[in-house]
C-alpha cells in the first residue's frame with residue numbers, strides 16, 4: 001500500500017524522483033515552475049532532467065533547446081517498438097541540467113496513440129531507461145489528454161499550480177478524479193500538492209483567496225508561495241532560468257525556497273495518499289496509530305469536488321486507522337485491508353514496507 005512505486009533507481013542507488021507539474025488550466029504557471037524548480041534543484045547540486053511534454057514546446061523554446069529529435073520521436077519509437085536511445089534525445093543545457101525537448105508533432109502523435117495498448121505507460125517505459133538523475137520534472141500540457149495521463153501514471157509526485165482566482169480551485173476537480181482513478185488501478189498514485197503562483201498581496205482578493213485555499217487544502221498546500229515577479233516573465237523570453245537572468249530577484253528567492261520544500265518532501269520515501277468520495281460530510285479526519293487516534297487539524301482531509309484526501313508520510317511498519325466525521329468513526333472504503341477492532345468493528349490497515 002506504500003505509495004512510492006514506479007521507482008527508477010539512479011546510479012547512486014537512490015530513486016529518481018519524478019514530479020509532474022500539472023493542471024489543465026492554461027497559463028497558471030506550469031512551465032515557469034517546471035523550468036525554475038528544475039534550475040533551483042540544479043543549484044542545490046542535484047542532477048535534473050526536465051521533460052517537456054507540451055506540444056506548444058514552451059519550456060523547450062524558453063531554454064533555447066529546440067533540436068532535431070524530440071520527445072515526439074522517442075514516444076513514436078516506443079509506440080512502434082523501435083529502438084531509439086534516450087541518450088540521443090537528452091540535451092544538455094548546462095552542468096547537471098538536461099532536457100528532453102518537445103515539438104509540435106507531439107500533438108498529432110497523441111491522436112495516433114489513443115488506441116495503443118499500454119498507452120498510459122509509454123512515458124514510464126521511456127523513463128525507466130533514464131537512470132542517472134536525482135530529479136525528473138515533467139512539464140504537462142494544458143489539457144487532460146494522453147500525455148498528461150502518461151505523466152501522472154509515471155510520477156511519484158505531482159504539483160498543481162493554482163493561480164489567484166476562485167475557479168482555479170474548482171477547475172482541479174476532474175484532475176483529482178483522475179488521480180483517484182490511477183490509485184484504484186495501480187494501488188498507488190502521485191502524491192499531490194498544490195502551489196500558489198502569481199501571489200501579489202497588495203490585492204485584497206489575493207489575501208482572501210489564500211485564506212480560502214489554506215482552509216480548503218490544509219496540508220496539501222505547499223508552504224512556499226511564488227510571488228508575481230516580472231523577472232520570471234522576462235527570464236522566459238530571454239531563454240534563461242531566473243537564476244541566470246536575475247539571481248537576486250524575488251522570483252529566484254521563491255524558487256530556491258520551493259526547491260528546499262520539494263527536497264524535504266521527496267526525502268520522505270513512505271508517502272501514502274488516502275481518499276474518500278463523499279458529498280454529505282462537512283469535515284473528515286483520519287485517526288490511527290500514527291497520531292494516537294486523535295482528531296488533529298493536521299489530519300483533517302482536504303475536499304476538492306466530492307473527493308476528500310490527505311497525504312501521510314509514515315515510517316515503515318503496520319498502522320490501523322479510521323476516518324472520522326463528527327462523532328462517527330468508519331473504515332476506509334477504498335482499502336480492502338482491515339482488522340477487527342476491540343469494539344467488534346473494522347479498522348483499516350496500512351502496511352508500509
Ligand SMILES: Nc1ncnc2c1ncn2[C@@H]1O[C@H](COP(=O)(O)OP(=O)(O)OP(=O)(O)O)[C@@H](O)[C@H]1O
Nearest residue numbers: 026027028029030031032142198227228229232233
Ligand atoms: N509568478 C509569476 N510572475 C510573473 N509572471 C508569471 C509568473 N508565473 C507565470 N508567469 C507568466 O505567465 C505566463 C503563463 O505562465 P506559464 O507559461 O508558465 O503557464 P503554463 O501553465 O505553463 O501555460 P500553458 O498552460 O499554456 O502551458 C507566462 O508569460 C509566464 O512568464
Ligand SMILES: [Mg+2]
Nearest residue numbers: 030031054058
Ligand atoms: Mg506551459
